[in-house]
Amino acid sequence: SLWEAGAISEQQAEQAQTAADAAAQRLRSAQEQVRTRQQGVVAARRRVFAQDSVVAQTQERRTYAQVISPLTGVVLERVTEPGNLLQPGNEILKLGDFSAIKIIVQVSELEFSQIRVGQPAQVRLDAFPERRFTGTVARISPAANPNSRLVPVEVKMPNPGQRIGSGLLARVQFQPSDISTIVIPETALQVGARDNEDTLFIVSGEGESARAVARPVQVGKKVKGKVEILSGLQLGDAFIVRSEQPLEAGQSVRLSILSETNDFSNQ
Numbered sequence: 001s002l003w004e005a006g007a008i009s010e011q012q013a014e015q016a017q018t019a020a021d022a023a024a025q026r027l028r029s030a031q032e033q034v035r036t037r038q039q040g041v042v043a044a045r046r047r048v049f050a051q052d053s054v055v056a057q058t059q060e061r062r063t064y065a066q067v068i069s070p071l072t073g074v075v076l077e078r079v080t081e082p083g084n085l086l087q088p089g090n091e092i093l094k095l096g097d098f099s100a101i102k103i104i105v106q107v108s109e110l111e112f113s114q115i116r117v118g119q120p121a122q123v124r125l126d127a128f129p130e131r132r133f134t135g136t137v138a139r140i141s142p143a144a145n146p147n148s149r150l151v152p153v154e155v156k157m158p159n160p161g162q163r164i165g166s167g168l169l170a171r172v173q174f175q176p177s178d179i180s181t182i183v184i185p186e187t188a189l190q191v192g193a194r195d196n197e198d199t200l201f202i203v204s205g206e207g208e209s210a211r212a213v214a215r216p217v218q219v220g221k222k223v224k225g226k227v228e229i230l231s232g233l234q235l236g237d238a239f240i241v242r243s244e245q246p247l248e249a250g251q252s253v254r255l256s257i258l259s260e261t262n263d264f265s266n267q
Contacts, residue, residue, distance in 0.1 A: 102138070106152060117137050121134070128164075138156040139154040186225050188239055208252075210254065
């Protein structure tokens, strides 16, 4: 050392050593502060990551809380309360679409035969006594009430401005229908593969060239051996009421002496 070599005094050597020790201590202190701050940065990053996870979970929960209505309408009733635990399929709100109004009319058996789907109807509401509304028959129930013997008939009408609400008393008067009803003997039908669809054999051609042509028809009501034809048969079509043997499409036919002159009736 310089002190042992006699270049500096002992006092100077001790002061230099003290200064070196102090500098080394400051270096260790600074390094410790750096490590502490690095640990703080790591901890802060972990807290930020944890908060990001909380934010992501909250955003996901908010998507669960968003309920999209399948229709455009108004809220009629709130079925559950905020804070209740719901399962998939539980009701939250009851909504109503008032762009069109549905009216259920109980029709007697005597009036039932005069009503057709698409038939116009005049509607009066006690809430709007000065106005007259026009609707159409949208659906006729296939079954009557077993107790009252009344048939539910559904009438629909537009509701511009959505002024008409639910639960109002309506009075409905069915307008005369222009639809002709075709009725034929039930024996003329050959049962088809689909519900309410049968096969009727039409006579195509005359004399020796007359042939049986199979045509699917949609049937309606059946009463006392007669059946109503809703579609598939037009006025003026000649059809086969009965045959001595099973018919096939394209088979030649010959009218018998007892053939009916009125192939079908129009009521």
